[in-house]
Amino acid sequence: MQAIQDEIKQLTDQLNQHNYRYYVDDAPSIPDVEYDRLMRRLQALEAEYPELALGDSPTQRVGGEALSKFNQVTHLKPMLSLDNVFSEEEFNAFYKRVDDKLAEAPAFCCEPKLDGLAVSILYRDGVFERAATRGDGTVGEDITENVRTIKSVPLRLRGSGFPPLLEVRGEVFMPKAAFEAVNDKARAKGEKLFVNPRNAAAGSLRQLDSKITASRSLAFYAYALGVVEPETWPLAASHFEQLMQLKEWGCPVSSEVKVCADIPSVLAYYQDILTRRSELAYEIDGVVLKVNDIAQQQTLGFVAKAPRWATAYKFPAQEEITL
Numbered sequence: 001m002q003a004i005q006d007e008i009k010q011l012t013d014q015l016n017q018h019n020y021r022y023y024v025d026d027a028p029s030i031p032d033v034e035y036d037r038l039m040r041r042l043q044a045l046e047a048e049y050p051e052l053a054l055g056d057s058p059t060q061r062v063g064g065e066a067l068s069k070f071n072q073v074t075h076l077k078p079m080l081s082l083d084n085v086f087s088e089e090e091f092n093a094f095y096k097r098v099d100d101k102l103a104e105a106p107a108f109c110c111e112p113k114l115d116g117l118a119v120s121i122l123y124r125d126g127v128f129e130r131a132a133t134r135g136d137g138t139v140g141e142d143i144t145e146n147v148r149t150i151k152s153v154p155l156r157l158r159g160s161g162f163p164p165l166l167e168v169r170g171e172v173f174m175p176k177a178a179f180e181a182v183n184d185k186a187r188a189k190g191e192k193l194f195v196n197p198r199n200a201a202a203g204s205l206r207q208l209d210s211k212i213t214a215s216r217s218l219a220f221y222a223y224a225l226g227v228v229e230p231e232t233w234p235l236a237a238s239h240f241e242q243l244m245q246l247k248e249w250g251c252p253v254s255s256e257v258k259v260c261a262d263i264p265s266v267l268a269y270y271q272d273i274l275t276r277r278s279e280l281a282y283e284i285d286g287v288v289l290k291v292n293d294i295a296q297q298q299t300l301g302f303v304a305k306a307p308r309w310a311t312a313y314k315f316p317a318q319e320e321i322t323l
């Protein structure tokens, strides 16, 4: 029996490692046919010895029993909504409001604004425990079983140094290619088409049957730390370094994230992402600009639900694509 346990452990770790390389490092490490062979072997062993299946087994990516409804989840810390700016003048006014309150000029962590669904994922001792939608920022829906099927969401954090309780916040989205494939399938079956990748992601994520979610090729990018317990746990002093730490622990982070130290470089970032928008593998509707230094964020605080230290600089609306 020990030999079986060892083989299950080895297959589980191997498949999770390949998942990490493929979805987080963007560097596939084995051909799909080999990956599928390892997965089938693990599924066979788990079917014969269900009591030996491990908590982070990749076989659970296929989805489980359908739910009758979603339970509600109260977030341990409210999930923020972002204020928007729509022009360089409005951004300059945002910058001035921020700069006037700080002793040092702020640098900004600049991120593409993913057009998907904000989610909160809890890891307890590094193990995936619960996932919820943002909802109204205070109460969301428990979509744990659906998020569990998203292959780029780690079921166990990698490495070490993470706190006993870690909340990872990010966006679940449907890549453009997956959106086309989902609509091609729906068209072939004479089913309703999704209007855009955001609606497709929302529809796929809020499915009571996680097997349907599993078939929709959803993706995830982390964009912030949420709750950390104990609160005294040492964390990186800047938002960018915290994102890189999340990536080290196995969470995918957009490769377009970068720090811009002054207004001209922030505006250049905005223009660069706007120029390359159609080439990105996922839909975005602007860029998110966050004061990078955590202590400066704490100095600035929040107004109502939105942080003073961040804004979303939105792109001009694209002409609506009619299907």
Ligand SMILES: NC(=O)n1nc(-c2ccco2)nc1N
Binding pocket: 080, 081, 082, 111, 112, 113, 114, 115, 116, 171, 223, 224, 288, 310
């Ligand atoms: N949607 C999106 O891509 N977001 N949203 C935030 C956010 C929302 C509140 C704090 O940070 N950050 C990024 N990259």
